[in-house]
Amino acid sequence: MYKKLVFLSALLIAISAKAQLTMTVEAPPSGLFYKTQLWNILMINSGTDATQMSIELILTNSSGQTVLTGTTPFIPVSAGTKQLQAADFSPIQYEYLSTEVTDHDPNGFLPIGTYDACYNLNVIDQGHPKQLQQDCISITVEPLSPPILSLPLNESVSENPYPQFTWLPPVPLNMFSLLTYDFVLVEVQEGQTSAEAIVQNMPVYFHSNESNIFINYPASGTPLDTGKLYAWQVIAKNEDVFAAQSEVWTFKVREDSLWSVLADGQSFVKLTQDPVSVITCQDILKMYYNNEADDTSLVYSISSLANEDLGAVVKTGTIPIQFGENFIELPLTNGDRLLEGKVYLFSVINSRNENWGIKIMYQQGTNQ
CATH class of the missing domain: 2.60.40.10 (Immunoglobulins)
Structure with a gap:
């Protein structure tokens, strides 16, 4: 016991x-x-x-x-x-x-x-x-910093009804195993705040699972209306799970910012002084230029926008023009040292020392 x-x-x-x-x-x-x-x-x-x-x-x-x-x-x-x-x-x-x-x-x-x-x-x-x-x-x-919007600037006026949207990634990047983005663009209705619009309104354009830190508004889409206010936001995801979201920014499109001009049933892209969006072209680059300087010709260059050879000139030449509206058709071939899928800057300088240009992505045509 x-x-x-x-x-x-x-x-x-x-x-x-x-x-x-x-x-x-x-x-x-x-x-x-x-x-x-x-x-x-x-x-x-x-x-x-x-x-x-x-x-x-x-x-x-x-x-x-x-x-x-x-x-x-x-x-x-x-x-x-x-x-x-x-x-x-x-x-x-x-x-x-x-x-x-x-x-x-x-x-x-x-x-x-x-x-x-x-x-x-x-x-x-x-x-x-x-x-x-x-x-x-x-x-x-959560990340130390969410995505930070870059362009178009908040409350700015865009020259292009087909704008390019850019942003900075969240930091630190090594917290992400598979970083992607959702992009939302909405119209802001009268009486709404931008934050309300981004949540409540049907997107004008939505793009998911983007790995780059930029998005081009699609050239196949309806051009953004010059009389409306737009709001946009970027959402960062990791392994397809929400991670962080940017602020909501707004912008408008300038009333005289026609991105392309129709002539004889064909679309000609306007040369601008601050080219942002990238267009895809094949055999012929069709451009519209208003020659207010009354020049007789323009000297042009096509240079690379790729990081590995930024600024490298692949083609130069002279284009005859007349006063006023000019609808220019410039033949392009891979013999011009243009590489398929690569982005280039087409630029000209007029007698007023003004730079005009357009960004192009070259795709080899079926005739080559």
Whole structure:
């Protein structure tokens, strides 16, 4: 009988000692997130002796997929309250179970997204690890900066009813495993704010899963109306999951900004002093130029806009013109050193020292 009492007393003491160790995980604020921020944990040992413990972290994404796990070595926790951080658990062993995580540095970033982080507190029980407690929190990882809109400028007036939209990517980029963008363009109705319009109105143009940081309003689309106010926004996604969104900017189109002119049933693209959008052309580049300077000819050049040979001139020549409206047809061939799919700048300078031009993407025609 005495031996049974001694055994039961020892067992109760052991159970009591285990129950006296508790943890509270401190959820970090939403925003930029390092792996080290996952390990801010308050440990309370209400016993009198130090207790060996280990923590296992399981991080799952919004789809329920386990993204990574992290396991600490067993460390002693003395009696009382102690605030522990990543350095106290070092070395932490991570296992990466998803391609979402591109930064495998223990001090690196977590990928953009919303996650559940569950922590298992383990102690040694009869020589084997035993889970004593589980604590779960939700965390949201956001970029330091969302996409920043660039052109057209906010509240500006565009010269082109087929504008090009550009922006800067969110930062830091290494938080993204697969960064893409959704682009939204809407008309702002009278009495609406731009923020209301972008949410409530049917898009004039919507484009998803764009990997570049620019979008051209399609030449096949209806030209934007000169009497309307437009709003646009860019949404960044990581692995097709929302990450961040830009501000909403607005612009109008100048009333005299006809992008192309019809002549004899053919469309001729206007030369402008600030060419933005890129047009696709094949055998013949058809251009409209209003010769107000009363020049008799224009010297032109075609130069590369590619990063690897920016500014390299591939073709030059002279075009005879007359006063007033000119509908110019310039033959293009791959013999002109034009490469298919590459973007070039066609430019001229008149006697007033004004630069006029157009950006073109060359596609080899069927006749070549």
